[in-house]
Amino acid sequence: MxxxxxxxxxxxxxxxxxxxxxxxxxxxxxxxxxxLERDGLPHIDPVMGGRFWPAVRAYFLARYGLSGADPLAPDGPENLDAL
Known part of the structure; x- marks a missing residue:
């Protein structure tokens, strides 16, 4: 490689x-x-020579309202009688 x-x-x-x-x-x-940098996208780190990918990903998740979302979190047992 x-x-x-x-x-x-x-x-x-x-x-x-x-x-x-x-x-x-x-x-x-x-x-x-x-x-996007003016809106908060992480800048290129001068020491590392690139953008910190987890921060870039977090920026886009927050931009689209998904920063705190956990779509797979269980919400409790199913109650089919409630239908």
Missing amino acids: NRRASRDHGLFPSEAEIARRLSQTPQEWAAKAKA
Whole structure:
């Protein structure tokens, strides 16, 4: 595995890999990332040279109202007699 490919699987993926994960072309992502940074998208970390992927993911989950959602949480036993 080359250095770039291994970097794309880590916590600080390349911008091209982030674009791929978000179904964007690298060019589309570059333009959108600038605007989204003004809205809270994590910036590229100057030491690590990439965006911290868990924070990017958390940003988008919060943006779409899913940051605290747990859709698989049980809500109690089923009561079929209630129908």
